Amino acid sequence: MLTLYHAPNSRSSRVLTLIEEMGIRDEVALRPVTIRRFDGSGGPDAANPHPEGKVPLLDHDGTLISETAAIMLYLTALFPQGGMAPPPGDPQRGAYLTWLFWYGAVMEPALIVARSGLSHPAFTATWRGTDEVTARISAALARGPWLLGERYSAADLLVHSPYAWFREATPDDPAIRDWVARCQTRPAVAAMQARDAALMAG
Template identity: 70%
Template sequence: MLTLFHAPQSRSSRLVTLIDEMALQDRVKIHTVTIPRMDGSGGPDAANPHPEAKVPALLHDGTLITETAAIILYLTTLFPEAGMAPRADDPRYGAYLTWLFWYGNVMEPVLILEAAGLGHPYLHATFRGHPEGVARLRAALERGPWLLGDSYSAADLLCHSPYAWFKEATPEDPLIRDWVARCQARPAAERTRASDAAALQQAA
């Protein structure tokens, strides 16, 4: 049995969208939990198996997987027929893995540091900066229209997501802005936003 532990309007929303895109609603149970939030609301939930009381967390027959990219890789490997990722023998598979791990290791840290107004030569040497990230996205999208070429994938779902949260961080680049808008306009993304909003309203 697969269970995703999800808090509405959080990083786990991306996994709810992925489950929808992969048509796994009858295979993955979504269990809503509370989490501590930046505004001081919420709090740890005893039902959440995540070791830091965060989301997402995926439980599969007693095996716990945390971290968004790891869960994306797990689900797209477990259900390759859903078509949200290249198979391991596909020449694009290496690029797919690169985008997943680049996101968590570089892109999100860079954007969070930038939003916090923090900078240091050590940080830039380690993570690079937002302009370098933008250049990397643009180079892929110029060959696009998606990060892996002609097909939308879980790499697009993950890598566009911070610009959906932090619209002010979105580069003034028509190519990137159009990509973000196309990702956000997908029916699965729209359904997740609607279900998250309804869940928060019900909890209020």
């Protein structure tokens, strides 16, 4: 049995979107939990087995998988028919995996540092900065409408997500802005938003 520990309107909403994209809603039970929010509301939930009290967390028959990219990799491998990842052996598999792990290792830290107004040589030496993030995404989109060219994947879903949450952080680059808009108009996003709204309502 698959169970997703989820808090609406949070990072785990990306996994909920992936579930909708893959057509596996009936395969994954949803377990809403509370989390500590940026505005100070909420708090840890004793029902959440995540060691840091965060979301998302996927429980597969007692095996726990945390971190969004790891969960996306796990689900797309478990349900390859969902079509959200190039399979092993596909020439685009390497690029797909690179984008998933680049997001957490480079992109999100760089965006958080910039949003926080922090500056230190160690940050730019390790993660680079928002200019490098923008350049890398823009270069990929010059080759096609999606990060992998003509194929929309979980990589697009993950990498565009901070720009969907924080519109002011979106680079002033037409290709990136159009890409974010394309990602946001997919039916799975509307389905996720409806599920999150229902959970918030209660």
